[in-house]
Amino acid sequence: MTRTPSAVARALERIARLDPALNAFTEVWPEEALAREPGALHLPLRGLPFAVKGPSGIRSYAARRLIAAGGVPVGATSVPGPGTSWQTWGQGAHGRTVNPWRADRTPGGSSGGSAVAVAAGMVELATGSDGAGSVRIPAAWCGVFGLKTTNGLLPSPDRSGLASAGVLARSAAGAERYLRHVLDGYEEPAAPSLPLPLPLPAVYSEDLGFADVDPEVAAVVRAAVDRLVAAGTVRLVGADCALLDPVRAWQAVRGGSPGDPEAVAVRRGNDERLDGVFAAAPLLLTPVTPNRPHGHEGPGGLYSTALTWAFNLSGHPAASLPAGFTGDGCPVGLHLVAARGADVSLLGMARAVENSLPTVRP
The missing domain is CATH 3.90.1300.10 (Amidase signature (AS) domain)
Structure with a gap:
């Protein structure tokens, strides 16, 4: 009987296959992710593979909360390299990050690698931060959902107060899943979020x-x-x-x-x-x-x-x-x-x- 690959194994396979062309990741952690997954399966996120923005992303408040809920980080995504003004380029492990829809275009930034990783189906969600549009712009240009939270709602290392934590996901439901597990005191809406009173x-x-x-x-x-x-x-x-x-x-x-x-x-x-x-x-x-x-x-x-x-x-x-x-x-x-x-x-x-x-x- 053929064993169905786990969610983390499937994510790692897609990263290995697709990322050499897209350069969404600067680092991938296959051994650590596969070792972490079994212990996460009894937790609310049940081994959900996710990516973190940039080299310091694994230490972010959001990443720590996602891990505590059973999420499994599989790698760090690209951010602009030195000398790249306006935060619209990403520099992956093997070169510049490209837009998955058109390789001759930028994916946006600075959470560009996170947006590409989600758009290409390498992970279900990825963390980001947004100080001027750094989640929303790559979300728009890569065709995924991106959320910038209310400033101050979640901890941010940005002393100016402009940058807020955010998330890139395939849909608003994925972003809702993120917020539920990273926000202290999160409460489900008093009525189901759908259907809302429309219009x-x-x-x-x-x-x-x-x-x-x-x-x-x-x-x-x-x-x-x-x-x-x-x-x-x-x-x-x-x-x-x-x-x-x-x-x-x-x-x-x-x-x-x-x-x-x-x-x-x-x-x-x-x-x-x-x-x-x-x-x-x-x-x-x-x-x-x-x-x-x-x-x-x-x-x-x-x-x-x-x-x-x-x-x-x-x-x-x-x-x-x-x-x-x-x-x-x-x-x-x-x-x-x-x-x-x-x-x-x-x-x-x-x-x-x-x-x-x-x-x-x-």
Whole structure:
């Protein structure tokens, strides 16, 4: 009788077969993972194979909690190498990390290896961190689900307060599984997360009032939103979401000057505007990025973070889920943002959106 390979063995086999071309991993730990798996099978995650972001990922709070729940780390994923500005490249064990949909394009970053590992089915989930879009951008460009938690909800080594723990998964349900086991005091929603009372009131903004968005990216996201409206999943509310461009405020905070007068004014102004949005509806929808995945030479003058880093400054939880593809085969992400602390509700809303938005893959 042929013995069925374990989940960890299957993950290791896929890594060995696929990663030489994709370079999602910097290290793989087959002996340690296979030795750890049997003792994990009686725990809630029952030997779930997962990857950790970067060389220090195994020491992160989230990784320790996942291991305690029975998850099995199988390797560390790629992050940008030295001198790679804007965090959009990954450097794996054998070379640069490539987008699994188009090898001539970047997977995004800085959690790029984690996104590639999940997109290629090498692991079911991978840890990430998001200080400007570092979970959501690679999730969008690799066609997977990515969650940035509310700032401060989980421990983070980032002294600026901009970076939050996050996760890359195949779906919102996978991210929900992550949050359940890493968050102290996690409580299941009082009612099942599905079905939610539908339609969900939502505010839609193509550009947050300032971003220059690729017309085809905007069209893919708008078509996804229109499908959600037609399906009765969301109901668009006419509230405005025109924010102040956060670029200089983010740079000031990241540079150690959170008291910079311009940064303070922008943060205060955007907080007031976002308070108005979430008073009108529990969900804000935008594109994740203003651009499609760029080549390995870099993004040029574009900020791939233009639509994400406002929510690192404000602290709101945000997620990316697949919206569709551009004509040249590049994945596009739909950005879902919720009120601070509403991470569990955000995942419930994301599951409802996923159910109404099946991805047609090229």
